[in-house]
Amino acid sequence: MGLAAQLLRRIRATGPMTLADYMAEALLDPAAGYYATRDPLGAAGDFTTAPEISQMFGEMLGLCLAQAWLDQGAPAPVTLAELGPGRGTLMADLLRATRGVPGFHDAVRLHLVEASPPLRARQAEALAGHAPEWHDTVEGLPEGPLLLVANEFLDALPIRQWIRADAGWSEILVTEAEGELAFARGPAMPVPELDHHDVPPGTVVERCPSLPGIVASVGDRVAQGGAAIFVDYGHWRSRGDTLQALRAHRPVHPLDAPGTADLTAHVDFEAVARAAAPARASAMMRQGVLLERLGITARAQALAQALSGAARDAHVAAHRRLTHPAEMGDLFKAMALAPRGAPLPPGFDAEDRDDA
DSSP states (O other): OOHHHHHHHHHHHHOOEEHHHHHHHHHHOTTTOHHHHOOOBSTTSSBOOHHHHOHHHHHHHHHHHHHHHHHTTOOSSEEEEEESOTTSHHHHHHHHHTTTSTTHHHHEEEEEEOOOHHHHHHHHHHTTTSOOEEESSGGGSOSSOEEEEEESOGGGSOOEEEEEETTEEEEEEEEEETTEEEEEEOOOBOOGGGTTOOOOTTOEEEEOTTHHHHHHHHHHHHTTSEEEEEEEEEESSOOSOOOEEEETTEEEOTTSSTTSSEEEOOEEHHHHHHHTTTSEEOOOEEHHHHHHHTTHHHHHHHHHTTOOHHHHHHHHHHHHHHHOIIIIIHHEEEEEEEOTTSOOOTTOOOOOOTTO
8 A cells, every 4th residue: 555545544544644643654654654764855756855965064074073173172971963964975075174174072971863774874884984873853862962964864853834824824735636635724723833823814924833942942052052053944933835745856746656755844033033042043054055154165266276177067057056156055954063162164154033
């Protein structure tokens, strides 16, 4: 029985399901879930992330975290962690770039939070020699100082959607129509946690139920020392329907053949900042601005000296894709966490709520 048929049978038995429940099944079902059954990255997969575009992305973030570690007196040991490490490319680039930082590799203990068996296997290959430990959840990370990076992790967490109605909020649910999965609206009702969204009727607002707990767990550890960097596409506050599904690098309907397409939604960075306590959250930064501040152009120029022809053209295009406002530079945002009283990692501005 395919996953769609399983979900339809569940809906017939128990009624419509929340979008979060649908996403969790479609992405994480042990037998048919998207992440449980495949390596989704690269040209042969369904999407490409920044670390797969260029080594410079991981290098810049690695040196940023290493400098934050130095600024806090180089605590040792320190957990070096990544949430959703993909193929291990970002972490491999990070570790290569930080080899020259005195004492850094001796101090770090590598931990990866990854639910996908196929991707764990790829990470083991990419990070052989660094003795990584894997965890199913953030809560499994050790207590104490933490240096963490999470690129395109929060966007894959299941969301719920509501639409503003005259009499409150109607939740968007997944149900059955004519034997197929379909969206439907639940009854209008008050939803107090959405009251800060002052939007007109008909506006969709999204909320990620698991995001606050994950960020709070990271914040608890960072408050003991270290830093965290979250990079993802999103905005300061959720507004509008941002759920999307990708299959073979093309958009498809989110309810089409669950388990065979990547499901994501834009990240609400206001929610990230709210959940970060007791750590301190930076301002939300555009990815292109952050990478430029960290020196990506100088690094790109240095790498270009050894390249020519098509390889050089591809390198230049990768730099543009990561930084240009019309490509990933503005769409993707970044936010850092640091202990209160400690400096933020390089490139990040202090907390600023003027855009709230």
